[in-house]
Amino acid sequence: MRREKVDVLIVGGGAAGLAAAISATKEGVKTVLLERDRSTGGVLNQCIHNGFGLHVYKEELTGPEFMERMWDELKEDVIRPNYTVLEIKPKTREVVTLSEEGLVIFEVKALVMATGARERPLSSLQIPGSRVAGVYTAGVAQKMVNIYNRLPGRKVLIVGSGDIGLIMARRLKIEGMDVVGVVEIMPEPGGLIRNVVQCLEDFEIPLWLSHTVVEIHGDQRLNAVTIAKVDKNKKPIPGTERKIKVDTLVTSVGLIPQNELIEGFVEMDPINKGPIIDEFMRTSIKWIFAAGNNVAIHDLVDFVYEEGKIAGYYAALISKNEKLPDSDKRFLRGQNVGVLLPQRFSQKKSFKIYLRPLKSFKKSILKFDDKVIRKFNWRIRPSEMIDLVVKDFNNFGPNVTVEVNEID
Amino acid sequence: MKVFIVGAGISGSLIARELSKYDIEVHIVEKAPDIGWGVTKANSAIVHGGYDDPPGSVRAMFAAYGNKLYDELSKELDFSFKRVGSLVVAFKEEDMEYLKELKKQGRENKVEDLEILEKTELKKKEPNLSDKVIAALWCPTAGITEPWDVAMAAIENAVENGAMLHLGESVKDIVVKDGKVSKIITDKAEYKVDVIINAAGLFADEIAKMVKVANFEIFPRKGEYILLDKKLKGLVNSVVFPTPTKKSKGILVVPTVDGGILLGPNAVDLPKEKKYDLSTTRDGLDEVYVKSKKLVPKIDISYTIKTFAGLRPETKEKDFIIGPTKVWGFVNVAGIRSPGLTAAPAIAKYVVEKIFPEDLKINLQRKKHFNPYRKKIPNIKEVGLEEWEKLVKKDPRFGRTVCFCNNVSEGEIVEAIRRGARTLDGVKFRTRASFGRCQGGFCSLKIMEIISRELNIPIEEIKLNYEKSWIMDGKVRV
Ligand SMILES: Cc1cc2nc3c(=O)[nH]c(=O)nc-3n(C[C@H](O)[C@H](O)[C@H](O)COP(=O)(O)OP(=O)(O)OC[C@H]3O[C@@H](n4cnc5c(N)ncnc54)[C@H](O)[C@@H]3O)c2cc1C
Ligand SMILES: Cc1cc2nc3c(=O)[nH]c(=O)nc-3n(C[C@H](O)[C@H](O)[C@H](O)COP(=O)(O)OP(=O)(O)OC[C@H]3O[C@@H](n4cnc5c(N)ncnc54)[C@H](O)[C@@H]3O)c2cc1C
Numbered sequence: 001m002r003r004e005k006v007d008v009l010i011v012g013g014g015a016a017g018l019a020a021a022i023s024a025t026k027e028g029v030k031t032v033l034l035e036r037d038r039s040t041g042g043v044l045n046q047c048i049h050n051g052f053g054l055h056v057y058k059e060e061l062t063g064p065e066f067m068e069r070m071w072d073e074l075k076e077d078v079i080r081p082n083y084t085v086l087e088i089k090p091k092t093r094e095v096v097t098l099s100e101e102g103l104v105i106f107e108v109k110a111l112v113m114a115t116g117a118r119e120r121p122l123s124s125l126q127i128p129g130s131r132v133a134g135v136y137t138a139g140v141a142q143k144m145v146n147i148y149n150r151l152p153g154r155k156v157l158i159v160g161s162g163d164i165g166l167i168m169a170r171r172l173k174i175e176g177m178d179v180v181g182v183v184e185i186m187p188e189p190g191g192l193i194r195n196v197v198q199c200l201e202d203f204e205i206p207l208w209l210s211h212t213v214v215e216i217h218g219d220q221r222l223n224a225v226t227i228a229k230v231d232k233n234k235k236p237i238p239g240t241e242r243k244i245k246v247d248t249l250v251t252s253v254g255l256i257p258q259n260e261l262i263e264g265f266v267e268m269d270p271i272n273k274g275p276i277i278d279e280f281m282r283t284s285i286k287w288i289f290a291a292g293n294n295v296a297i298h299d300l301v302d303f304v305y306e307e308g309k310i311a312g313y314y315a316a317l318i319s320k321n322e323k324l325p326d327s328d329k330r331f332l333r334g335q336n337v338g339v340l341l342p343q344r345f346s347q348k349k350s351f352k353i354y355l356r357p358l359k360s361f362k363k364s365i366l367k368f369d370d371k372v373i374r375k376f377n378w379r380i381r382p383s384e385m386i387d388l389v390v391k392d393f394n395n396f397g398p399n400v401t402v403e404v405n406e407i408d
Numbered sequence: 409m410k411v412f413i414v415g416a417g418i419s420g421s422l423i424a425r426e427l428s429k430y431d432i433e434v435h436i437v438e439k440a441p442d443i444g445w446g447v448t449k450a451n452s453a454i455v456h457g458g459y460d461d462p463p464g465s466v467r468a469m470f471a472a473y474g475n476k477l478y479d480e481l482s483k484e485l486d487f488s489f490k491r492v493g494s495l496v497v498a499f500k501e502e503d504m505e506y507l508k509e510l511k512k513q514g515r516e517n518k519v520e521d522l523e524i525l526e527k528t529e530l531k532k533k534e535p536n537l538s539d540k541v542i543a544a545l546w547c548p549t550a551g552i553t554e555p556w557d558v559a560m561a562a563i564e565n566a567v568e569n570g571a572m573l574h575l576g577e578s579v580k581d582i583v584v585k586d587g588k589v590s591k592i593i594t595d596k597a598e599y600k601v602d603v604i605i606n607a608a609g610l611f612a613d614e615i616a617k618m619v620k621v622a623n624f625e626i627f628p629r630k631g632e633y634i635l636l637d638k639k640l641k642g643l644v645n646s647v648v649f650p651t652p653t654k655k656s657k658g659i660l661v662v663p664t665v666d667g668g669i670l671l672g673p674n675a676v677d678l679p680k681e682k683k684y685d686l687s688t689t690r691d692g693l694d695e696v697y698v699k700s701k702k703l704v705p706k707i708d709i710s711y712t713i714k715t716f717a718g719l720r721p722e723t724k725e726k727d728f729i730i731g732p733t734k735v736w737g738f739v740n741v742a743g744i745r746s747p748g749l750t751a752a753p754a755i756a757k758y759v760v761e762k763i764f765p766e767d768l769k770i771n772l773q774r775k776k777h778f779n780p781y782r783k784k785i786p787n788i789k790e791v792g793l794e795e796w797e798k799l800v801k802k803d804p805r806f807g808r809t810v811c812f813c814n815n816v817s818e819g820e821i822v823e824a825i826r827r828g829a830r831t832l833d834g835v836k837f838r839t840r841a842s843f844g845r846c847q848g849g850f851c852s853l854k855i856m857e858i859i860s861r862e863l864n865i866p867i868e869e870i871k872l873n874y875e876k877s878w879i880m881d882g883k884v885r886v
Contacts, residue, residue, distance in 0.1 A: 001793070001794070001797060036809055036812055038808075082807070082808050082809075084809040084812070084815070086788075086793075086815070096793070098788065098796070098800070098807055098809065099807050099808075100800065100804035100805075100807040100808055101800075101804070101807065102797045102800045102801060102807065103793055103796070103797045103800075118845075118846045118849055118850065119846065119849045121713075121714075121846060121847035121848075121849060123712075123713065123714035123715065123847050124712045124713055124714065124847070125712075126634065126688075126693050126709070126712055126715050128687065128688045128689045128690045128692070128693060128715075129687050129688065130686065130687045131686060131687075131688075131716055132872075132877065133871070133872035133873075133877035133878060133879055134879075137849050139849055140848070140849055140852060140853065143853055144853060144880060145884055147853075148853060148857075148867065148880075149883055149884050149885060150867065150868055150880040150881070150882065150883060150884060151880065151881040151882060151883075151884055152879075152880065152881065153881050154881060175884050176884075214690075216687075219684070219876070220872075220873075220874045220875070220876035220877040221876050221877050221878055
């Protein structure tokens with residue numbers, strides 16, 4: 001077993017990890033980025049549609065283009081693909097890894113977790129029926145088409161109207177599949193309105209809101225699914241079932257942050273499903289930082305990139321023994337607030353917060369402890385993450401309640 | 409001497425391995441594309457204590473003994489087996505009577521070490537059990553394993569010792585001449601035979617009909633399961649049964665050997681023609697959830713990884729049908745319902761050591777060079793880091809992870825293919841790749857790429873499991 005000392009170790013080479021590497025190397029510290037896959041980029045690799053990088057590079061890029069921009073920014077060669085992190089030891093700051101050259105134990109001064117998310121498989125939803133071939137997550141279907149140049153079938157129903165589901169509906173239609181529709185269990189589409197228009201309406205693909213799949217049929221390969229309308233409690237309404245003949249089901253039913261390596265010892269947020277962090281992207285363990293989809297699911301790669309940069313920068317400072325202020329203030333979730341980050345802060349600097357409302361509102365206000373911070377004169381919804389920079393905290397106590405309220 | 413075994417489930421596989429210790433020609437014919445894909449694929453994976461089968465039944469005769477054979481078998485064949493113990497819990501005073509009866513029955517079946525635990529002791533063992541449980545029958549010898557793995561290990565070892573495996577070949581007819589089996593006809597070929605062992609699981613009645621000795625019928629009884637994530641490891645440490653009903657042992661909460669938690673099965677009788685129906689149902693899954701939660705209230709269904717169903721091969725007699733028939737050379741190993749997994753090693757010994765010499769009057773000669781050992785495909789979680797490093801130094805493919813959830817390397821996948829995996833499920837059941845929480849989201853396409861490369865076949869020809877379970881339709885662009 002080989003040992004290696006590094007200042008900043010980054011786990012995960014998606015947008016967050018690459019951005020962290022860019023900023024950490026700028027600080028002149030010894031940085032290593034480990035990626036378990038054969039190359040870096042994460043989900044960007046498979047996203048050949050455009051819509052990436054409007055904020056960061058002021059251009060509409062495809063996923064791979066965005067990734068290449070980051071590679072260009074990264075002056076030093078710090079990337080090590082095909083490295084799997086087996087264990088992070090919080091007491092000794094050792095990271096045990098496996099690679100083609102054997103086991104390597106990194107002794108680190110600071111660590112950035114940028115491990116992204118994984119897709120929730122349909123099999124976890126307990127939908128009754130046959131266990132057949134032909135049911136794929138959107139990510140698998142996307143890789144199949146964009147990377148392997150193969151189609152998953154002829155006739156497809158999409159489950160879930162998040163951005164990924166919408167984008168896959170369009171992609172599969174363009175590539176010649178019969179896309180019969182998209183079912184969404186919620187009364188509203190899950191993805192950006194822009195995507196509903198560009199991916200479904202422009203291609204005349206129907207969207208069935210308040211609908212779900214209630215049964216899967218087939219012998220070896222899928223041959224049909226039964227869908228049904230659901231009531232307010234998302235329970236299927238008897239009598240509304242409809243059997244649709246398809247040979248493929250593509251599911252986009254949620255992403256789950258991946259934190260298996262740290263959740264045993266880092267404080268976690270049950271709503272974001274990622275570690276609790278502060279404005280420096282620092283977790284409850286002083287030398288462990290986190291950024292990207294493992295902190296919470298983000299809509300835009302630009303947000304992920306910004307977080308990665310922050311995490312990499314402060315991780316580098318910590319590795320040079322610089323001190324960061326304690327983050328002893330906290331944000332508390334008030335009414336209508338779901339995903340929220342950071343959850344802690346130190347009040348020294350202005351910083352960005354991200355949040356998702358729990359419901360959709362036509363007009364609303366965002367308040368910190370009864371003080372109005374922002375007025376939204378446009379519709380806000382859970383599917384679209386709100387980002388805003390907070391400058392002044394001097395008038396607040398140690399606990400700031402964040403809430404969203406409807407206004408007329 | 410030519411022996412044909414119909415069916416490569418746990419029964420047929422272990423019989424094949426037992427027969428391969430002797431100087432005879434052994435063939436195994438299996439209609440599925442791989443080993444252990446019948447009843448053996450989907451069950452509770454418990455090596456039962458053997459106390460709950462009625463004394464005097466064939467089941468009782470084999471279960472307790474089969475259980476004892478598992479230690480040696482798991483060492484020789486190198487499969488996972490853990491004696492985690494089992495608990496039958498009582499909620500009411502009446503249940504207590506039942507526990508006492510079970511204990512007595514256990515003693516008659518020669519199951520030792522049974523003990524009734526009081527609440528405080530029980531809570532120490534299983535802190536997450538419902539507070540309403542008042543006592544339980546503790547059986548320390550009950551264990552857990554991976555049934556398909558036992559079957560694969562047994563076949564690999566049998567083949568190593570000269571047995572011949574015919575996969576994807578279905579027995580269609582049997583020719584009887586002068587009251588003896590003479591030929592076995594499959595969809596691919598005809599073979600001369602001396603002895604046929606009918607270990608065809610759900611279809612054993614149909615095989616028996618081919619020689620006109622079918623005095624039994626097999627009907628399927630469905631059991632549905634919910635598998636929960638390894639994050640819940642430790643939720644229960646042993647197998648937890650409710651007080652059983654007449655129909656089944658009830659819905660249990662079981663730790664799996666690789667750290668997950670399995671809930672189920674329910675029991676629903678299906679008509680005869682539903683022997684292929686492995687679909688889950690809303691009612692079934694709900695029942696599994698509600699009843700398992702009664703045993704262990706902390707069960708959180710949001711940790712579900714997948715749901716599936718298995719079919720028990722039931723007969724009216726509710727008992728195993730093991731023995732020779734009036735057609736010489738045709739031996740039934742039929743109606744192997746629960747606890748067939750437990751009983752299988754004992755059944756195999758019985759068939760070879762008793763039926764062959766005593767009923768068929770065949771004196772088998774021991775092979776001089778029988779090798780009892782088979783090595784499993786190594787995995788980093790089981791081998792330990794230092795050992796693993798040596799492996800990587802020899803073959804760097806063991807350092808390249810393909811399945812991130814279960815830490816399965818490319819080296820393991822290549823080895824699974826070398827051992828006969830041809831499909832995604834073939835790789836999955838040999839290595840646990842794509843068995844984990846993401847269910848193949850990250851790795852299934854990579855596994856296909858490796859199969860395609862190793863076997864030199866186009867990627868779109870690879871199947872999930874059976875012939876018609878295609879995965880890709882063809883090229884997007886040429
Ligand atoms: C289908 C899809 C479409 C999208 N479309 C758009 C769009 O149009 N516009 C836009 O702005 N954004 C879009 N996004 C969102 C954006 O691309 C993602 O939020 C962002 O790329 C996520 O980056 P990440 O680094 O957090 O995670 P990931 O890209 O998931 O990267 C995580 C990396 O970490 C690696 N890793 C994980 N665990 C380990 C470990 N233990 N050891 C080593 N490495 C590990 C993984 O292999 C992976 O490479 C889309 C996302 C998806 C999924
Ligand atoms: C829900 C459930 C729970 C259970 N739980 C337990 C438990 O916890 N513990 C326990 O001990 N037991 C348990 N059992 C019982 C155990 O699973 C079975 O007893 C055992 O798997 C039966 O194995 P087998 O080899 O006899 O049958 P199978 O595994 O079905 O093997 C028979 C094989 O024959 C093949 N075949 C059929 N017809 C033909 C043909 N014409 N030509 C060629 N091949 C053919 C089939 O494809 C199949 O692979 C359970 C069973 C079920 C269904």
